[in-house]
Amino acid sequence: MKIDLSGKTAVITGSTAGIGFAIAEGLAKAGATVVLNGRKQEVVDAAVKRLAGLGEGAQIRGVAADLGTQEGCEKLIAAEPSCDILVNNVGIFGPQDFFETPDSQWQRFFDVNVMSGVRMSRAYLPGMSDRKWGRVIFISSESALNIPADMIHYGFTKTANLSLSRGLAKRMAGTGVTVNAILPGPTLSDGLEEMLKKAGTGSGKPIEEQAAEFVMEHRPSSIIQRAATVEEVANLVVYTASPQASATTGAALRVDGGTVETIA
Incomplete structure (x- = not known):
């Protein structure tokens, strides 16, 4: 199977390192124009230089914006008003006991892990629908199903990603646009x-x-x-973004190493 994303533009949020950068690299190797995102300009610039230096021949751009805020999302959308592939990857995590997690922390996790995907999807999906082709991918987690006792606030946001992706897939029915969630395990x-x-x-x-x-x-x-390695997660994302995955939508696709104790 040869995945060819030539002529497609992909926006990957939170993509200067880790899983996000690996996804950006995978999409670039498939021929997509890639837009990287991070909060700090110098970090974004370094990531753009690093990805361009891999010699894949793809066009690489970057936008520094804090997507945990409405203003940050608007900044990225203004810089890149259209895309064919949106990967809602930006996210934060960290253990904290439920009884020691203040409202401000719940709100911060919700703003970064959930509302960034809401805002970006709301901005880009109409154009995808008009063009009759598009891919929106939420990076959720096995923690959406296996809610960690020491990270309930995190698991809650990742379950919300599943609700968003499933609901948006239904909303985009018949448009040629697919919406899916990827559930990595420990990576x-x-x-x-x-x-x-x-x-x-x-x-x-x-x-x-x-x-x-x-x-x-x-x-x-x-x-x-x-x-898992970040490349193993990225491989599933690249396939989900491909033309070959046109019949896959509304799905929660696991790359969790078998961590979730269910066959469904």
Whole structure:
């Protein structure tokens, strides 16, 4: 199967590192024009330079905007008023006990993890519908189904991503536009690596080994018994964004290493 996204423009939110950057790289390799996004201009510029330096031949642009705010979303939309592929990837996470999580933290997680996707989808879906082709992909999480006891506020936002993607898929019925959610499991992204370093429990061990131990302690139902790579997650996103995935919509697609204990 050869995925060709030549002539398509992809906006990937929160894409200067980790899963987002891997998705951007995968889409660029498939020929898409890629728009990177992060909060700080210098970080965005560095990511654009890094991706362009991989020599894929795709056009790479970047927009610095904080998508946890309405103003930030409007800034990105003004800079890139149209796209064919939208990947709502930007997100924050972190453990915090329910009884110690203030309203402000709930609101922050909701604004970044949910409202960014609402605003971006609302802006780009009408144009996709007019062109009779488009892809919107929400990066949810297995935590949308396996709500973590130590990150209830995070799991709540990822479940909301599933509601959004399913509802929007129905709203776009018959337009040629698909809307789906991707559910990664524990993934060796920059965020997980930083969390493991802060914990300091596996000091001296390779980061892959530390990540595997984390998975088996916190997600013992994992079948692959390790953290996924960001490229493994990106591969499913690139397929979902492709013309070949035209009959896949309204779906919650798992790349969770078998962590979720269900066959459905």
